[in-house]
Amino acid sequence: MSSLKISQPDELIRISYETPKTAWMDTPTVFRPGTWSYAAAPKNLSYLGLPNPRQWQPSDEDWKLPDNWRQIIIDGMKERLEKYRSFRLFMDICVRCGACADKCHFYIGTGDPKNMPVLRAELIRSVYRRYFTTVGRCFGALAGARDLTIDVLKEWFYYFYQCTECRRCSVFCPYGIDQAEITMIGRELLNLVGCNINWVIEPVANCYRTGNHLGIQPGGIKDMLEFLAEDIFDRTGVKVNVPINKKGADILFVAPSGDYFADPGTYTCMGYLMLFHEIGLDYTFSTYASEGGNFGLFASHDLMKSINYKIYAEPRRLGVRWILGGECGHMWRVVHQYMDTMNGPADFLEEPVSPITGTLFENARSTKMVHITEFTADLIRNGKLNLDPRRNDHIKLTFHDSCNPARAMGLFEEPRYIIRNTCNNFYEMAEDTIREKTFCCGAGAGLGNDENIEMRMRGGMPRAMAVRDVVKKHGVNRLGCICAIDRATLTTLMDYWVPGVNVMGVHELLGNALVMKGENERTTDLRGEPLEGC
Amino acid sequence: MQEVKQRITILTSFLAIAAIAMLAAAIAASKTAGIVLTMVVAYIVFAVFLIGFVYRIIRWAISPVPFRIPTTCGQEKSLPWIKANPLECPFGNLGVIGRMAGEIFLFRSLFRNSKAELVNGRPVYGSSKWLWFFGLMFHVSLLLVILRHLRFFTEPVVPFVGALSSLDGFLEIGIPTLYMTDTALVAGLIFLFMRRVLVPQLRYLSLFTDYFALLLIASVAVTGISMRHFFPVDLNEIKTMTMGWVTFTPVVPGKTGILFYMHLCFVMVLIAWLPFSKLMHMGGIFLSPTRNMANNNRARRHVNPWNAPVRVRTYKEYEEEFREQMIEAGIPVESTGPGEAEKDKQD
Numbered sequence: 001m002s003s004l005k006i007s008q009p010d011e012l013i014r015i016s017y018e019t020p021k022t023a024w025m026d027t028p029t030v031f032r033p034g035t036w037s038y039a040a041a042p043k044n045l046s047y048l049g050l051p052n053p054r055q056w057q058p059s060d061e062d063w064k065l066p067d068n069w070r071q072i073i074i075d076g077m078k079e080r081l082e083k084y085r086s087f088r089l090f091m092d093i094c095v096r097c098g099a100c101a102d103k104c105h106f107y108i109g110t111g112d113p114k115n116m117p118v119l120r121a122e123l124i125r126s127v128y129r130r131y132f133t134t135v136g137r138c139f140g141a142l143a144g145a146r147d148l149t150i151d152v153l154k155e156w157f158y159y160f161y162q163c164t165e166c167r168r169c170s171v172f173c174p175y176g177i178d179q180a181e182i183t184m185i186g187r188e189l190l191n192l193v194g195c196n197i198n199w200v201i202e203p204v205a206n207c208y209r210t211g212n213h214l215g216i217q218p219g220g221i222k223d224m225l226e227f228l229a230e231d232i233f234d235r236t237g238v239k240v241n242v243p244i245n246k247k248g249a250d251i252l253f254v255a256p257s258g259d260y261f262a263d264p265g266t267y268t269c270m271g272y273l274m275l276f277h278e279i280g281l282d283y284t285f286s287t288y289a290s291e292g293g294n295f296g297l298f299a300s301h302d303l304m305k306s307i308n309y310k311i312y313a314e315p316r317r318l319g320v321r322w323i324l325g326g327e328c329g330h331m332w333r334v335v336h337q338y339m340d341t342m343n344g345p346a347d348f349l350e351e352p353v354s355p356i357t358g359t360l361f362e363n364a365r366s367t368k369m370v371h372i373t374e375f376t377a378d379l380i381r382n383g384k385l386n387l388d389p390r391r392n393d394h395i396k397l398t399f400h401d402s403c404n405p406a407r408a409m410g411l412f413e414e415p416r417y418i419i420r421n422t423c424n425n426f427y428e429m430a431e432d433t434i435r436e437k438t439f440c441c442g443a444g445a446g447l448g449n450d451e452n453i454e455m456r457m458r459g460g461m462p463r464a465m466a467v468r469d470v471v472k473k474h475g476v477n478r479l480g481c482i483c484a485i486d487r488a489t490l491t492t493l494m495d496y497w498v499p500g501v502n503v504m505g506v507h508e509l510l511g512n513a514l515v516m517k518g519e520n521e522r523t524t525d526l527r528g529e530p531l532e533g534c
Numbered sequence: 535m536q537e538v539k540q541r542i543t544i545l546t547s548f549l550a551i552a553a554i555a556m557l558a559a560a561i562a563a564s565k566t567a568g569i570v571l572t573m574v575v576a577y578i579v580f581a582v583f584l585i586g587f588v589y590r591i592i593r594w595a596i597s598p599v600p601f602r603i604p605t606t607c608g609q610e611k612s613l614p615w616i617k618a619n620p621l622e623c624p625f626g627n628l629g630v631i632g633r634m635a636g637e638i639f640l641f642r643s644l645f646r647n648s649k650a651e652l653v654n655g656r657p658v659y660g661s662s663k664w665l666w667f668f669g670l671m672f673h674v675s676l677l678l679v680i681l682r683h684l685r686f687f688t689e690p691v692v693p694f695v696g697a698l699s700s701l702d703g704f705l706e707i708g709i710p711t712l713y714m715t716d717t718a719l720v721a722g723l724i725f726l727f728m729r730r731v732l733v734p735q736l737r738y739l740s741l742f743t744d745y746f747a748l749l750l751i752a753s754v755a756v757t758g759i760s761m762r763h764f765f766p767v768d769l770n771e772i773k774t775m776t777m778g779w780v781t782f783t784p785v786v787p788g789k790t791g792i793l794f795y796m797h798l799c800f801v802m803v804l805i806a807w808l809p810f811s812k813l814m815h816m817g818g819i820f821l822s823p824t825r826n827m828a829n830n831n832r833a834r835r836h837v838n839p840w841n842a843p844v845r846v847r848t849y850k851e852y853e854e855e856f857r858e859q860m861i862e863a864g865i866p867v868e869s870t871g872p873g874e875a876e877k878d879k880q881d
Contacts, residue, residue: 013655019738023536049845083840085597086823092590093818096744098736099643099665102650108657119739135810142546144741170605174637174644174669175815176824178605208847209855218856219863245866287865288852301600302844309846317849317868337603341836363612363625367832374612381615408603410610410623410829417616432648432659436607436622465656 006034006454009497013461017111024119025126025146029155031059034454037161037447040201045194047205048303052194058157063150069193070148074131076192081132086181091128093175094121100169100179105440106162109458117169117179120159124186127152157195160186162455164444165298165330166403171436183445188300196299200446203295207307212257212291221287224260228270235270235528237520240277245318246284250355252315253283255326256293256484259505265487267526268327268505271514275376275507278516279356279384283324289314292331293484297338298446305342308334311369312343322352323369327505329402329483330444332371336409340367357382371405373414373482373506380421386515391522392423394532395478397509398470399428400463400490401438402483410436415482415506422513427474433466443489456489457496464497471498479503540737547745551753551800558799562792571798572775573784579802580779586809591817602836605824625830634826638819641670665729672722675715676751678702679758682713686776708763716759723752747813750804757797767794 006012020027042053054064066072081088101116102108113119122144129136129145136145146152165180190196203213210217216224225242232240243249255272259265276283289310296303315323325335340346349368352361359378361370379385399419405411412435419426433439442460443452470476479490479501487503494501512525524530561567608619620629621636636642649662682699685691703711727748730740761767767790775787787794808814820826853860853867860867 010655013652015652017652017735019536019734021535023539024738026535081597083598083600085594085599085821086603088597089594089818089821089823092594093812093815093822095812095815096736096739096741097644097665097669098733098739099647101735101739103648108650113735113738116735116739122739133810142742144743167605170824171607172643172646172648174641175819176605176637176643176822178603178824181603181824209852211852217859218865219859222863222865245860247866287856287860288849302842305842306844306846309844310849313846313849336831338601340831341601341838342841345835359613361612362833363610363830364832366835369832377616378613381613407605407607410606410608410619411612412609413616414612430659437646462650462657468656 006457006496009457012454012457015109015111015458019113024113024122025141027114028151029158031154031158032454033451035162035452036158036455037197037199037449037452040194040196040198044198044201044205045196048201048208050194050196050201051192054194058154058195063154063195065150065153065193065195069153072192073148073153073189076189077128077132080185080188081128084181084185086178087185090121090177090182091125091132094118094125094177096122097174099172099174100177103169103172104179105164105166105168105442105462106455106459109442109461110455114155114159115162117163117173117177120163120179121177121182123152123155123159124182153190153193153195156186157190160190161197161447162459164403164440164442164447164459166440166444167407168403168437168440171407184297184301187298191300197446197449199449199452200295200298203293203446204299204303204307207291207295210290211286211288211310213293213295214257214261216257216261216290218287221260221285221290225269225273225285228260228266228273231266231526232270232274235524235526236274236516236522238274238277238516238518240273242273243284245286245288247318248320249284249318250282250321251284252289252318252320252323253285253326254289254292254311254323255285256328256331257291258293258484258488259326259328262488264491264503264508264527265484265505267508267511268487269507270526271505271507271509271511272326272372274511274514274516275379275385278514279379281355284318284320286310286314286318292325292328292335294331294334295446297330297334304334304338308339309343311335311339312346315346316348321350322364323349324372324375325369326372327482327484327507329404329485331404331484332411333404333408335367335369339369354378356384371409371411371414373411373418376507376510377414377417380418385510387422387510387513388515389422389424389513391512391525391531392509393425394525394529395423395504395509395512396425396427396474396476397423397478397480397504398467398474398476399426399434400441400467400479400481400486401434401436402481402486403438403440403444405482406436406438411482415480418506418510419480422509425474427470427476429466429470433462439463439466441483441486441489441493443493444485448485448489453492457493460489460493461497463490464493467494467501468498471501477501480506480509482506536738540740543740543742544731544745547742547749550746551749554750554799554803555753555796558796559792561799562795568795569786571795571802572786575802576779576784579806583805583808586806587814587817590809590814591821594818594821598839599823599827600838600840602827602831603823604827604829606829610829624828625833626828630826630828634820637825641666641673643825644669664725668722668725671718672726675719675722678715679713679719679755682715686773687780689773689777710762712763716755716762719755720752720759723748723755727752743811747811750800750807754797754800754804757793757800761793761797765791765793767791 045053206215608622
């Protein structure tokens with residue numbers, strides 16, 4: 001649906017923060033084109049064995065729900081209240097102070113009060129009060145409780161798929177209430193009655209079957225990686241190897257599939273390949289574990305666990321020592337905060353030690369998976385790489401902290417250390433928009449589809465405007481990031497709000513600067529663009 | 535429409551306060567009611583509070599924490615030469631304690647508050663510390679006021695209460711001396727209430743309980759301050775009553791007046807309602823998993839007590855489906871013949 005009309009930026013930016021004429025419980029949800037995502041195709045639900053596969057769209061009047069849908073949701077809530085302290089606590093302790101309200105990029109971009117994290121949570125909290133608290137049962141609306149109706153369910157769908165689980169609100173909440181947690185549970189509940197979006201469920205189904213979200217089969221993966229190796233040869237004259245499913249390698253490398261599938265992620269992937277070649281790393285890709293990302297995170301804990309399974313099953317089969325992970329945001333949320341708990345312990349792997357520097361990555365001694373920026377920063381620090389940052393002199397870079405590495409890992413300095421060693425022109429964006437306060441790209445959590453384009457541009461607006469400021473101030477022309485979704489979606493976002501800014505991964509920057517043994521003199525960067533002074 | 539509804543909500547909360555006040559006046563007028571209130575209801579209220587509070591805390595505490603999900607607000611501990619931030623991104627228990635202390639005593643996260651506005655077609659983020667300032671002032675004052683009240687519940691009065699009271703009144707304005715915390719408490723309440731009423735977005739999301747909680751605490755404060763400064767009551771009578779509660783030999787106080795009964799009723803409603811209300815955040819904050827967990831996920835395995843089994847796709851099943859093209863592409867395979875995965879399933 002690329003024909004979808006979206007207003008010009010100067011029109012879209014006229015956002016009204018005035019509250020609606022009707023109270024929020026009386027304001028109906030309107031599925032306006034451009035602000036929601038298509039329903040999951042029944043074949044994908046069937047493949048994954050998920051409930052209620054059927055043809056439907058959120059804009060339909062009849063959602064074709066099972067007759068007992070209300071009971072299913074209430075039971076689902078009960079189960080989750082008993083399984084997650086976070087859920088129960090976050091239902092109970094909010095005082096509606098409103099500190100989170102204008103921290104959400106979707107609220108800033110739409111002015112819709114139901115996009116204030118506090119009110120997004122009240123959508124479900126009101127139902128919690130009605131069915132699970134004495135006060136709510138007795139006093140109803142006076143206690144902020146309401147019945148679960150079909151309109152409420154539709155409202156949940158609209159707004160829980162208008163949250164990118166970026167956790168910015170939880171940084172500002174005095175109790176650390178995390179809307180991502182509430183959205184995750186909310187989406188899980190919707191999944192129980194078959195209300196999910198295709199842009200999440202299809203990648204999950206693909207990943208289950210082929211090992212990656214894009215559904216690329218083993219032959220295709222090999223082709224793509226070898227194609228990138230040829231490109232590297234063209235640019236540098238160096239032939240790099242692409243080991244695939246190699247048993248007994250030291251390290252299994254897992255990247256987001258976006259990195260070997262499409263520009264500009266491919267340039268980042270070329271950076272990985274060049275780096276591994278240059279340091280002589282004994283590693284392997286896997287076609288079975290060919291996806292670092294995990295769209296299960298955006299559907300349910302069970303699906304997350306299900307497709308994360310391969311990330312441990314494959315290194316066990318291949319007999320590697322430990323796992324190295326590429327640049328990807330939500331992938332690292334799963335790897336860092338869920339994987340070991342869900343599918344560990346990884347006692348068949350060794351504590352990760354860099355074979356080049358001998359550094360033990362103590363912070364990953366249990367999970368046994370190291371972030372590539374940690375790995376590369378250590379290489380640079382130990383003087384193992386010959387870098388010529390002048391080769392990036394045509395780039396004026398700013399850096400976007402991806403939500404998950406920022407707010408679920410605290411990975412701030414590692415990428416910046418690589419940037420400072422590979423690029424002479426680096427400018428930070430405004431303090432309120434970086435590090436733990438970073439703004440989402442507007443399309444995480446499975447919302448980066450075409451039909452949702454207006455909402456993506458609105459949600460990404462705060463990020464884009466912060467980029468525009470450094471463009472005006474410093475002439476920035478490149479936006480760096482460590483996330484595959486970013487590389488795909490920020491490109492669209494920049495084209496809309498800040499034309500002329502391209503998006504790149506940190507390891508593309510590294511690939512440009514990396515002086516390789518036996519290389520030809522470089523005249524272009526990895527994209528084939530001429531270097532400054534050539 | 536929404537304006538009318540909002541006004542009704544605010545009005546209702548005032549009416550609820552008025553109802554309690556009237557009830558208190560009625561109780562003050564009736565000797566029997568006074569006896570029931572001070573000798574029976576007082577204990578019931580206290581029991582409801584204690585049991586309710588403990589129940590809520592236990593309910594949260596026994597709910598499992600399946601995943602370690604801290605929100606990191608600073609640099610992680612990774613390579614030794616990268617300076618980690620132990621408070622905003624704690625790696626160990628000490629850091630977590632520090633982080634929690636910051637949250638509980640200084641409202642660290644609220645201190646980050648900013649205000650986003652569109653100026654000339656771009657969002658700008660201004661500093662906005664007022665909520666933090668008045669919020670903290672309100673909470674600290676409330677705590678100190680409660681501590682000062684210990685003089686009614688201990689005999690001899692615990693020593694720090696005297697010191698606290700003289701410190702609190704060191705400005706020595708008026709007779710009896712005006713307590714700073716009383717002033718700050720009321721100022722904080724006025725700010726929090728007016729903010730809710732005047733900021734349209736906040737008014738839009740506020741519920742009856744939000745107004746009611748503030749008004750109820752304000753009513754307690756105003757009646758208390760009035761008794762100190764404008765309509766003095768016989769403190770000996772009150773202390774006799776409170777010590778009677780503490781020593782489980784309740785006595786009915788002599789002449790104390792309507793104001794005292796109002797104060798007492800507001801306090802009792804507050805205490806009895808607290809476990810069922812959002813005011814439970816005072817206990818909940820300690821248990822928030824995004825704040826009270828260390829960000830050492832990859833170094834120490836966190837165990838999920840209910841780790842549920844899920845359907846997975848094994849490598850064998852995968853190879854079974856794609857073996858031919860893997861062989862064709864020269865990708866190593868485990869087995870060259872079909873059927874093994876099938877056999878595996880049957881086993």
